Amino acid sequence: MTLLNDDYRHQGMRKHLVQTIKQGPGKVSDEAVLRAMGAVPRHMFIDDSAFLSLAYADQAFPIGCGQTISQPTTVAVQSQLLRVEPGMKVLEIGTGSGYQTAVLCELGAKVFSIERHKPLFETTKQRLVRLGYKATLMHGDGYKGAPLHGPFDRIIVTCGAPEVPEALLGQLKLGGILVIPVGPDGRQKMWSWSKIGADIFDRQEHGSFSFVPMLAHKVRG
Numbered sequence: 001m002t003l004l005n006d007d008y009r010h011q012g013m014r015k016h017l018v019q020t021i022k023q024g025p026g027k028v029s030d031e032a033v034l035r036a037m038g039a040v041p042r043h044m045f046i047d048d049s050a051f052l053s054l055a056y057a058d059q060a061f062p063i064g065c066g067q068t069i070s071q072p073t074t075v076a077v078q079s080q081l082l083r084v085e086p087g088m089k090v091l092e093i094g095t096g097s098g099y100q101t102a103v104l105c106e107l108g109a110k111v112f113s114i115e116r117h118k119p120l121f122e123t124t125k126q127r128l129v130r131l132g133y134k135a136t137l138m139h140g141d142g143y144k145g146a147p148l149h150g151p152f153d154r155i156i157v158t159c160g161a162p163e164v165p166e167a168l169l170g171q172l173k174l175g176g177i178l179v180i181p182v183g184p185d186g187r188q189k190m191w192s193w194s195k196i197g198a199d200i201f202d203r204q205e206h207g208s209f210s211f212v213p214m215l216a217h218k219v220r221g
């Protein structure tokens with residue numbers, strides 16, 4: 001489908017989006033993050049071609065199953081806080097559209113990502129393969145993390161958690177960083193937790209954000 005090609009128009013819109021992110025409230029300045037976001041064709045993570053023009057607006061967008069692709073500024077802020085270096089093992093909770101997954105791949109990470117909604121997991125798996133992004137996608141409950149693949153250098157949660165899941169802290173390497181929005185539905189504070197000792201964390205808050213909730217326990221088909 002020609003609409004889904006990555007043409008000069010899309011590339012131009014993407015350049016503009018990166019400028020918006022740089023100048024916006026997040027003040028993201030990490031060049032590697034900005035380069036990664038300039039490289040990922042966000043319009044290919046939005047199913048409905050009627051909304052292609054909105055793909056490069058700095059806003060969240062519905063992706064089915066009542067979920068959203070995160071706002072680009074939010075993706076940039078979380079990616080910057082994560083301080084990914086090439087080759088790092090990164091766990092993402094909440095694959096959704098796979099957009100954040102692709103940004104992490106562009107940063108050179110070895111990405112593992114968990115999605116709770118089976119239809120999203122399946123669509124996104126195919127999408128990432130089609131776009132050439134190699135990530136290990138899992139259908140399951142992010143509260144449990146991915147113990148068989150851990151420990152991780154970095155963990156990023158892309159849904160709003162009521163509290164920081166113990167299992168995720170346990171799967172962080174020493175020196176590792178967890179970036180997680182914590183708080184009630186749609187009103188979270190962004191936190192980074194750096195593991196500085198066996199069970200010792202340096203915690204920092206990074207402002208208010210709005211996420212769909214992290215859903216507990218049951219894994220829906």
Ligand code: SAH
Nearest residue numbers: 069094096097099100116142158159214215
């Ligand atoms: N990173 C995604 C953001 C999607 S929104 C993107 O770039 O598109 C958050 C996602 O977290 C949703 O797809 C939702 O289904 C998923 N989610 C919510 N609770 C979860 C849980 N307990 N485990 C795994 N995924 C979960």
